[in-house]
Amino acid sequence: MSSVSGLGIDGLVSGLDTTSLINSLMTAESQPQTDLKAKVTSTQTTITALQTLNTQIASLATLATTTKAPTSLAAFTASSSSTNVTATTGTSASAGSFDLVVGAVAQAKVGVSAAMTSWPAGGSGSTPALTLVDSTGKATDITPASSSIDDIVSAVNSSTAGVKALKVASGTDANGVAQYRIQFSASATGAASDFQVYSGTSSDVTAGTATNILAQSGSAVIKTAQDAQVTLFAGTAAEQTITSATNTFSDLLPGVSVTVSKASSDPVTVTVAQDTTTAGATASALVTGINGVLASIATKSAVVNSTDSAGNKVVSGGPFTGDSTVRDANDAIVSAASMPVDGHSPSEYGISINKDGSFDFDQTKFATALANDPAGTQKMLSTIASRVADAANSSSDKYQGTLTGEITGQQSIVTDLNSQVSQWDLRLTARRAALESQYSTLETQLASLQSQSSSLTSSLAGLPTTYTG
Structure with missing residues (x-):
């Protein structure tokens, strides 16, 4: 209802x-x-x-x-006659080909110290210290917690100097105490990333009283700081050498970038096509x-x-x-x-x-x-x-x-x-x-x-x- x-x-x-x-x-x-x-x-x-x-x-x-x-x-697409050279193109590229010779590849400096049980005293101070000097002469003071190899490595790796350190075992000394080398490596490739390592402060470096660690007996520079290098028009009056801090040459030609991986005296042909x-x-x-x-x-x-x-x-x-x-x-x-x-x-x-x-x-x-x-x-x-x-x-x-x-x-x-x-x-x-x-x-x-x-x-x-x- x-x-x-x-x-x-x-x-x-x-x-x-x-x-x-x-x-x-x-x-x-x-x-x-x-x-x-x-x-x-x-x-x-x-x-x-x-x-x-x-x-x-x-x-x-x-x-x-x-x-x-x-x-x-x-x-555009780019091809290379060698696997040691690769090329990429952008919108400003144009069709054509060119030859280049890879004279060198970029590398970062790597050096190792002489064998040591602890960081050596250097300069005029009694406190453990080391200084990293870059290719421009700029010095970076580093003060480790102690003279132990571990503290030295840690201090370097924590710094902003652009260098990394690595502790490497190197047997024992005459007293049976464990010895180590410290490997120093630049964080970047290229000649501009070269560096020197000193035991002592930057003042000691300036005064000439600091010890150049990589110049000591028993030390060695494994790799030098080096730019990559290519030569265009090799063997002609127009021969032109170009360097790069990395292995990539951006816009080597308009819109064409080239990356190299191995040096060779043989010319490499890079071809750019639509x-x-x-x-x-x-x-x-x-x-x-x-x-x-x-x-x-x-x-x-x-x-x-x-x-x-x-x-x-x-x-x-x-x-x-x-x-x-x-x-x-x-x-x-x-x-x-x-x-x-x-x-x-x-x-x-x-x-x-x-x-x-x-x-x-x-x-x-x-x-x-x-x-x-x-x-x-x-x-x-x-x-x-x-x-x-x-x-x-x-x-x-x-x-x-x-x-x-x-x-x-x-x-x-x-x-x-x-x-x-x-x-x-x-x-x-x-x-x-x-x-x-x-x-x-x-x-x-x-x-x-x-x-x-x-x-x-x-x-x-x-x-x-x-x-x-």
Whole structure:
């Protein structure tokens, strides 16, 4: 039994199913609200589709903006005739080859002290001390905790002098006491990382009273500090020697860096060639991005034929069917990618349009065009990418984009529709209350009439019977 304010309304007197009657009336009266809710759902579906497309077109705009750069196809690869030389390229490289001779590889200085049981006294002080002097003459004073080899090693390794120390066992002395050598190594390669090790303070070094540890009897310099060295145009009047503190020569030629690993008197040939595979991937990515947008629009614009539960044919469109803003965005992108560049069709460079509006990319044709006309191919791709970027930005710009504007408009429509739905909630609630009140009053009146009828019948039954013969 349904009720309003606690009053029963089902037809106890009338026999009517008033709850069902009211529900049927409310279903009919709520049809406008049902239609509004359906419109909200449909519009929200369209908004979601538009937002997805807008994001996709914005991504295409970003890709096209990168692709339109005048060096977007400046991809090169370098090879070497020797495994002792490797080369890498940047966007400023150009095709060609050159020879070089590796005269030396970079190395860090490594020296070992003579065998000792503890750090020797040096200079004028009694406190254990040592000084590291770099190639520029800068001295770094180091004060170890004691003269023990372990404390010396720890103090060196904790300093900022750019030198590392290592304790190496070296037998025993004449008294059977364990002896050690200390290996000193520069932290970096190159001649500029050379160093000297002294027993004593920097003042002692200046005074000439400090002991040069690596110049003592029994000590040795295992590796000298050395720059890497290569020679270009060897044996000619233009011979040129170049050095590097590391084994890598950055921008040895514009956009070409070389790393060496072994010295040799034999010349090594480095060849730089256009990387058509990488360049082709750049162009292919743009075509793929364009096709992705066009496919999304086509899918959501398609008209679908189906049948309903009664077997009737139903024709339904997608969220983009008949949407002129989406159609304009589609046409603008297609036009941007297919229009000629300086009188030449993009198909001459491997970018062609199909009958369905999608695009194909021919890697082989593009590579041939790039090899025959690098500048023309770059200009073609940059122009197409620039036009696509403009078309995509026109649609997806977050402030003035046409799709962005449509999304905002559709969102306003949903807000208005939801407001109308809420108003209908109040209206229908009031209507149901009115109907329930009417039917409740009807039942009350019928009950009163029924009571009067019963009373009248009872009164009539009590009257005396008159015989009239």
